[in-house]
Amino acid sequence: MEKLKIVHLLHSIGGVDVYLRLVLENMNTDSFENIVIHGAKDTIKPFFDKKGNKVKEYKVSIFRDISIFNDFKSLVETYKILKIEKPSLIHAHSAKGGIVGRITGRLLGIKVIYTPHAFSYLSTQNSLKRILFLSIEKFLANGNSQLLATSQSEKKRAIEEVGYKPKNAIVFNNCIEPITKIQPLTITKTWPEDYICTVGRPSYQKNIEQMIRILHEVNKEAKIHLIVMGVGPVSGQLESVKNLIQELDMGNDVTLLNWTERTDVFHIINQSKFYLSTSRYEGMPYSIIESLALSKACVVSNCDGNKDLIIDDYNGFVVDNEDIKDFKSKILKLLIDKELLDKLSKNAFNSYSENYNIKKNISELESIYLD
Structure with missing residues (x-):
């Protein structure tokens, strides 16, 4: 059976980075080939699969802050990589990965699964930015992309506020490996017992x-x-x-x-x-x-x-x-x-x-x- 090739696209920090590493380290390597495209300055730690092998990765100009130059550059860089790799599926994570992934996916006719990890328009008190971020989400919703929410409430918000069709919104709850051993602290304790x-x-x-x-x-x-x-x-x-x-x-x-x-x-x-x-x-x-x-x-x-x-x-x-x-x-x-x-x-x-x-x-x- 031929492996399904998946490209994960993201700015790999915080919970998004944790999510991807947990997925890669637990997926069946006999059925799936994973490739990671992430920001040039977000992480230097390699990605590994279930067997402990390094996952192929590319670095592009995806950064946290909005930059017309860098954001356009990341689109071009990602487009070129996808043309070479020819994946069956793009899994785009969070706001920047979601925008780049859905645009390049549309251009190349590749199906996209998009996980927002909390929608970007929720992150600002500025009403104009909120409207802008929500408008971008609405424009890119549906089409060749399917929303993969991390919780039922995120799915509900995607349908009611962003405009995803219920058939295009599904859930895979965030989850972790069992914590079986507690390691000693690597830092000095300076706080009380309680x-x-x-x-x-x-x-x-x-x-x-x-x-x-x-x-x-x-x-x-x-x-x-x-x-x-x-x-x-x-x-x-x-x-x-x-x-x-x-x-x-x-x-x-x-x-x-x-x-x-x-x-x-x-x-x-x-x-x-x-x-x-x-x-x-x-x-x-x-x-x-x-x-x-x-x-x-x-x-x-x-x-x-x-x-x-x-x-x-x-x-x-x-x-x-x-x-x-x-x-x-x-x-x-x-x-x-x-x-x-x-x-x-x-x-x-x-x-x-x-x-x-x-x-x-x-x-x-x-x-x-x-x-």
Whole structure:
């Protein structure tokens, strides 16, 4: 049987990078040949398949920021690569990959599967940018492309807001490998034993300022430390977060950690009391799936992805994002009621095991590729 050749096109950072590596490392190499086209400066770490072999990759001018020159250049570069490789399918990931992939796919008559990993128009407060980004998504919807959402709520948004036909929108939930071993920290521990945690760069999306305000209210009644992991170079609201911490005199209550090894993230989540998210939008966040896999209850905002993963009062709590009072109430409930925390934590692992184990679920994605 001839292998199905798939080109993955993306700016390989963050959750998108995690998604692709998990897919490549679990797909059947006897049935599929994978090739990666990614940004020239996004990752230097090679991609590997299920057998541990390096996956063929190309680097093109895909960058995070909008640039007419670079964006057009990436179209030309990708078009030339696709002409040489002649794939049966393009799997385009996130906004930039989605635009380049769908345009070049149309030009060459190649079917495209597009995974937004949270639509780009959700990422801005600027109404003109929001309209522009949404218009681009609407223009490129349907045609030769099929939407592969990472959650049911992302699929719903694609149909209701972007205009995808229901027949052209399907779901493959983000999922991860079981976390069977917790490695020692590679960084120096500077925080207390009792803490809650989150993963996410200070940004409009993650809304860390809201988290700081919530913690400030919680600590009026029950002291708990917060660790924020993922404070990297692309953290547009880092100064805002630091200023708020100083303003509320919370320097001893919050630890901001730079990007670190994924094993460190697992270690820190595993030792925490529970996980917290105040995101304004998501696709389906890996950090919450990882928390479920580590038997951690989660208190999360009511946005796409979060509300798919967390069932209220089963494996955590879902709270309206602006409701600081309710966030405070749910956090205090878990800090005070150990029996409840234990029950939700046990259910958290059951949620992961039943729904988000890639070892069990990869065959679903392979079937989508072959359809």
